[in-house]
Amino acid sequence: MTSKTSALDPARSFQGLLLTLQQFWAAQGCVILQPYDMEVGAGTFHPATTLRSLGPKHWNAAYVQPSRRPKDGRYGENPNRLQHYYQFQVILKPSPSNLQQLYLDSLAAIGVDMALHDIRFVEDDWESPTLGAWGLGWECWCDGMEVSQFTYFQQVAGVECAPISGELTYGLERLAMYVQGVENVYDLNFNGLEGAAKVTYGDVFKQAEQEYSRHNFEHADTAMLVQHFKDAEAECKALLAAGDQHERHTMALPAYDQCIKASHRFNLLDARGVISVTERQSYILRVRELAKACGQAWLKTAGGGAA
Amino acid sequence: MPDLLLELFSEEIPARMQANAAQDLQKLVTNALVDRGLTYEGAAAYVTPRRLTLNIVGLPARQSDQHEDIRGPRVGSPEQALAGFLKKAGLSSIDQAKIESDGKKGEIYIAHIHRAGKQTSDVLRDILPGIVRNFPWPRSMRWGDTIAYPESLRWVRPLHSIVCTFGPETEEPEIVDFEVGGITASNITYGHRFMAPAAIKVRRFGDYVAALEKAKVVLDPARRREIILTDAQTLAFAHGYELVEDEGLLNEVAGLVEWPVVLMGSFDAAFLDIPGEVVRATIRANQKCFVLRNPKTNKLAPAFILTANIEATDHGKAIAAGNSRVVRARLSDALYFWQTDQKPLPDYNPKRSLLDQRMDKSRQLNIVFHEKLGTQGERVDRIIALAQYIASLVGANPADAKRAAELCKADLITEVVGEFPEVQGLMGRRYAELQGEKPEVALAIEEHYKPQGPSDYVPKNPISIALALADKLDTLVGFWVIDEKPTGSKDPFALRRAALGVIRLVLENGLKINLSSPVRYALLKLLVSKIDYFYNAFDREYLPKERLIEAISFFGYLQEKSPFEYNYLNYDGFLKRFNPLLIKMMDEHWDVYESSIEVFAVGNNLLDWTVTEKLYDTVVPFGKRLNDDEVSRRYPELMELVTKTFESRANELTNLRIHPDKIPAESSFFEKYACAISSDLLTFFNERLKVYLREKGMRHDVLDAVISLEANDLLEIQNRAQALQVFLETDSGKNLLAAYKRAANILRAEEKKFPTEAASYALPGEVKYLHEPSEKALGAELHTSAYETSAAMRKNDFTAALNALAKLAQPAEAFFTDVMVNADDAALRLNRLRLLSNFRAQMHAAADFSKIAG
Incomplete structure (x- = not known):
């Protein structure tokens, strides 16, 4: 019988890994947030990263963000690819000078032994065309596998960052597969228990992967999605206009929600293969315009550092 | 003499930037020192993922003192002059200046300035912060x-610490404690991130390198490369394999580790069903590992070499296992891609071959080749036509060339190439073979990208040659038309490489081909295929609406004049292709639609009114018909309009690009435009040809002499250059050149003195004025050689032409010895100058000897 503590060993359970990272970063002074309650493509979209990285205020936060990438669905048949997965996101503003060491300490906390494993920082310039954002940093490799992304944000929503935020994004499934030593994501032990009590990642998510793949690739109503995109875009602009009080903005957050919504509708349309190359560019541009406007609005709020 | 040690310690520097950064650091610091009078004995820069290090040995301890005497005005000069002098000399009062006597001027003020040299360490304190702040990182x-740019310090990744020491070997060096961005230079560095992270106190380069080595850091990238290469070879050999060497990868890997530890991983042999290049690309691109081959079979082995950055406590077992697992996952993906590519696409015509389906998909998705040059599908259509045309010039089967062209870009749609762009072409060939295309067609699909550079191999298969030329010429012409030519060091579309490719394909296959016709043909295809673009972007910008009429007539004109494809567009085809555009024009320019129809007819030389009738029918909904009488009545007026508009506009634009002599006077504006583009491009080819042949050992001046605007036959240029270079080494060559130089000098002098008279030198001499025997002899020989030279040139026998010319050397020499060119008798003098001018002209008909040195 597995004891309760060892069930939460990050090398034994997916949830243990997640909890360990939360503990670790809480101890570093991060606010531990819960996932943002909207469909996003990556943890970066969470306003706790996108918006909070703008403006002069210091901010340290960590959270798990379920992320949806409709195009990556494989009907539950590919051992590595998922249309829904978890990212663990850390944002530290300003980036502390020992950020690399903190990251390595967090790996050690989840059981990666630096005397046995080869950790590498391999160049990876990050850019999000839809968010109008870019930064420099690395892919972090553990024995040749990319397990995290490490970025110093330089620009977000078209605005130069100052101070600079350091962003860490852990691919939780990959890390868990690594520390648990499994080859197939669906075989991950989710709760760290054995026998009848054991719950795998497949038990939790395989059906969802199959159903959402069908939805994303075959059944999502494209006409409706196009309309939703337009609606979200219009609503975003309307809220930006309504909340704009010259020196201040009173609705940056609700406006940004609509930007997130538009972005996800675009991802769904893209997965359905109905967006041509030229249209694709124009959709990305439209989302970016929204993101930029939301970033500008945020800078006129208290959270964005406006007096 | 003191040495400088400088280390900039940061977070991981991207591997691809390291080598340049080391060079830049060395150059910036040494230049700044030399500029301040501080020369050095030696300098070397090193780089690892975390540090940039510079070692300069043999610097002076301080700048030498500077003495300068500044001479001032005479004693008693006005106030203003004195003030100016004081300012220049940096004195506060005239009492500080000495008074000396100066021979002519009398008593003058003079300032003896003495500037003490600074300590070198102070100079370093001055220059280093700026060098760090302005370091030329690519990003x-x-x-x-x-705070926001530009005040704050920028570095490639966060900069953590700086070591800077300066001093002679015998003493404790000084710490050059400059400050930049909140970092103060010290004598402290750090070892390997994982194996020896503690701080290390250093003095100078020698103990620094030793301390780093002890702290598991190999400073010198060349040594890291050597360790990796040697260890990898040894490890491979120990397992009965051979390392597949890869210099680019070796450089990159050496930039990812401070302490290289070579390990071996493995994968399931079943993955070797995937083409070896794909296995290699997978392992190389994603994992930065080397592949191995079995020396017996020469095929890839199911193992690979990885380079770790630590000495693991389990001797790398976990690292090798982890890497193997990732490689396995990547190869599973690759296998999946490779298998998917061999299945038909579900939504496409099942009767079409796999590659045809991929091309159909490319067309259906409207995949863009370049924003201004249209889709990949349009480009392939042009390449199909061009490859067939070139096939007929190079002796390839046009039908096979067509087939290869149809499929040459299809693999860009495959999964494997989508994942690994570097195997484009190669995969096209594999898939073509699998679907049963002819071997030479499949080969051409791979080889049409060749040669990729000066050392890449040049295809020999005629179909490959035709397709490779078509692909490159379409690219070049396209970027020329949209004016994206290479400038300086910028060549984002690798057009120089494409031109070199064309040159090597032609010369190394000994192709007798005048480039101007395929270039013109490629241009024609492009203009026709992109007429909408030219209408929408180019034309509208540059051309008023009258010019739209010309556009239409131009394409009619091309149809008539295009010599190689007379029936390229039959009328129905033409109308089908251009109707939408025509209708759009009519719609937008209602007021000129009538004349546009008419001019179209005129431009096409359409005296056959039935065709015009057809055209009318197509635009009936947009306006009233003209009857024949009206057209006939207005014909002269329209003709004039055409001529006038074409002429004026054409002159404006073409003057920018081309010598007007090259353009037939009767050409239309668009004909001139086409001429200008192709001429400019051919000049570019000649420039690249010069570079290529110079590297092959041809003399600069010889190339200048044989390359001219008219020379478009690369092989002929090469042959002439070789013949001329050889000829100039012979005695008769040397003698001929000497005679030519003498004649040319005399003529140049006279032409300068008597510019009005000079024009008549070109006229033939007259026999009655030939007096002296040697001028008679020269006249006779000129007569013979003129005949022989031009006969030889007509046969493209350049050596024979040179030998015919060589016969002129002796009589010319005798002429110079015996005859006084500037005779008192004006008629005699003129005749002699004409004789020399004739001599010079004959030489120039072969090559521009004025360019030859010596």
Whole structure:
């Protein structure tokens, strides 16, 4: 019988890994947030990263963000690819000078032994065309596998960052597969228990992967999605206009929600293969315009550092 | 003499930037020192993922003192003059200046300035912060609690510490404690991130390198490369394999580790069903590992070499296992791609071959080749036509060339190439073979990208040659038309490489081909295929609406004049292709639609009114018909309009691009435009040809002499250059050149003195004025050689032409010895100058000897 503590060993359970990272970063002074309650493509979209990285205020936060990438669905048949997965996101503003060491300490906390494993920082310039954002940093490799992304944000929503935020994004499934030593994501032990009590990642998510793949690739109503995109875009602009009080903005957050919504509708349309190359560019541009406007609005709020 | 040690310690520097950064650091610091009078004995820069290090040996301890005497005005000069002098000499009062006597001027003020040299360490304190701040990283960043650009310090990744020491070997060196961005230079560095992270106190380069080595850091990238290469070879050999060497990868891997530890991983042999290049690309691109081959079979082995950055406590077992697992996952993906590519696409015509389906998909998705040059599908259509045309010039089967062209870009749609762009072409060939295309067609699909550079191999298969030329010429012409030519060091579309490719394909296959016709043909295809673009972007910008009429007539004109494809567009085809555009024009320019129809007819030389009738029918909904009488009545007026508009506009634009002599006077504006583009491009080819042949050992001046605007036959240029270079080494060559130079000098002098008279030198001499025997002899020989030279040139026998010319050397020499060119008798003098001018002209008909040195 597995004891309760060892069930939460990050090398034994997916949830243990997640909890360990939360503990670790809480101890570093991060606010531990819960996932943002909207469909996003990556943890970066969470306003706790996108918006909070703008403006002069210091901010340290960590959270798990379920992320949806409709195009990556494989009907539950590919051992590595998922249309829904978890990212663990850390944002530290300003980036502390020992950020690399903190990251390595967090790996050690989840059981990666630096005397046995080869950790590498391999160049990876990050850019999000839809968010109008870019930064420099690395892919972090553990024995040749990319397990995290490490970025110093330089620009977000078209605005130069100052101070600079350091962003860490852990691919939780990959890390868990690594520390648990499994080859197939669906075989991950989710709760760290054995026998009848054991719950795998497949038990939790395989059906969802199959159903959402069908939805994303075959059944999502494209006409409706196009309309939703337009609606979200219009609503975003309307809220930006309504909340704009010259020196201040009173609705940056609700406006940004609509930007997130538009972005996800675009991802769904893209997965359905109905967006041509030229249209694709124009959709990305439209989302970016929204993101930029939301970033500008945020800078006129208290959270964005406006007096 | 003291040495300088400088280390900039940061977070991981991207591997691809390391080598340049080391060079830049060395150059910037040494230049700044030399500029301040501080020369050095030696300098070397090193780089690892975390540090940039510079070692300069043999610097002076201080700058030498500077003495300068500044002479001032005479004693008693006005106030203003004195003030100016004081300012220049940096004196506060005239009492500080000495008075000396100067021979002519009398008593003058003079200032003896003495500037003490600075300590070198102070000079370093001055220059280093600026060098760090302005370091030329390709991309740099800010970090932490920084303020916005441009005040804050930027580095490639966060900069953590700086070591800077200066001093002679015998003493404890001084710490050059300059400060930049909140970092103060010290004598402290750090070892390997994982194996020896503690601080290390250093003195100078010698103990620094030794301390780093002890702290598991190999400073010198060349040594890291050597360790990796040697260890990899040894490890491979120990397992009965052979390392597949890869210099680019070796450089990159050496830039990812401070302490290289070579290990071996393995994968399931079943993955070797995937083409070896794909296995290699997978392992190389994603994992930065080397592949191995079995020396017996020469095929890839199911194992690979990885380079770790640590000495693991389990001797690398976990690392090798982890890497193997990732490689396995990547190869599973690759296998999946490879298998998917061999299945038909579900939504496409099942009767079409796999590659045809991929091309159909490319067309259906309208995949863009270049924003201004249209889709990949349009480009392939042009290449199909061009490849067939070139096939007929190079002796390839046009039908096979067509087939290869149809499929040459299809693999860009495959999964494997989508994942690994570097195997484009190669995969096209594999898939073509699998679907049963002819071997030479399949080969051409792979080889049409060749040669990729000066050392890449040049295809020999005629179909490959035709397709490779078509692909490159379409690219070049396209970027020329949209004016994206290479400038200086910028050549984003690798057009120089494409031109070199054309040159090597032609010369190394000994192709007798005048480039101007395929270039013109490629241009024609492009203009026709992109007429909408030219209408929408180019034309509208540059041309008023009258010019739209010309556009239409131009394409009619091309149809008539295009010599190689008379029936390229039959009328129905033409109308089908251009109707939408025509209708759009009519719609937008209602007022000129009538004349546009008419001019179209005129431009096409359409005296056959039935065709015009057809055209009318197509635009009936947009306006009233003209009857024949009206057209006939207005014909002269329209003709004039055409001529006038074509002429004026054409002159404006073409003057920018081309010598007007090259353009037939009767050409239309668009004909001139086409001429200008192709002429400019051919000049570019000649420039690249010069570079290529110079590297092959041809003399600069010889190339200048044989390359001219008219020379478009690369092989002929090469042959002439070789013949001329050889000829100039012979005695008769030397003698001929000497005679030519003498004649040319005399003529140049006279032409300068008597510019009005000079024009008549070109006229033939007259026999009655030939007096002296040697001028008679020269006249006779000129007569013979003129005949022989031109006969030889007509047969393209350049050596024979040179030998015919060589016969002129002796009579010319005798002429110079015996005859006084500037005779008192004006008629005699003129005749002699004409004789020399004739001599010069004959030489120039073969090559421009004025360019030859010596």
